[in-house]
Amino acid sequence: MKLFINFFCDEDVSVLVAELLRARGFTVVTAHQVERLGVDDVAQFAYAAAHQYTLLTHNRADFEDLSMRYFETGQQHYGLIIARRHPPYELAQRVLRILDHVTADEMINKVRYI
Structure with a gap:
C-alpha cells in the first residue's frame, strides 16, 4: 500500500506550488525540473503514469480526454x-x-477537481 501521493506538475502549474508542497515534505517534480517543457500532453500523462506520479494541471480539456482514453483502454x-x-x-x-484525505492508492485512475 502506497500512502503518500507523489506529484508531477505540468508546465502550466506555478513552480511555487511545487516548492510549497515540497516544504511540507511531499515529493513533487515539475515539467521544468525534468526538462519536459513543450512536451505534448499525451507524453506528459504517459511520463506521470510511468513514474507513478499524480499529475497536477490546469488543462482540463486535454487531460480529461486522456484520462478517459486510459480508462477505455484499460491503462492505469x-x-x-x-x-x-x-x-x-x-x-x-x-x-x-486532498493529501489529508486521500492516499496514493486511492488516487489510482481517479480524477479530482479543485
Whole structure:
C-alpha cells in the first residue's frame, strides 16, 4: 500500500506550488525540473503514469480526454488533479486538503477537481 501521493506538475502549474508542497515534505517534480517543457500532453500523462506520479494541471480539456482514453483502454494512471487557476498559495492549500484525505492508492485512475 502506497500512502503518500507523489506529484508531477505540468508546465502550466506555478513552480511555487511545487516548492510549497515540497516544504511540507511531499515529493513533487515539475515539467521544468525534468526538462519536459513543450512536451505534448499525451507524453506528459504517459511520463506521470510511468513514474507513478499524480499529475497536477490546469488543462482540463486535454487531460480529461486522456484520462478517459486510459480508462477505455484499460491503462492505469496514478491520478489526475485538475485545478482551476488560483494564486499559488491557495492552490497549494487546496492540494494539501486532498493529501489529508486521500492516499496514493486511492488516487489510482481517479480524477479530482479543485
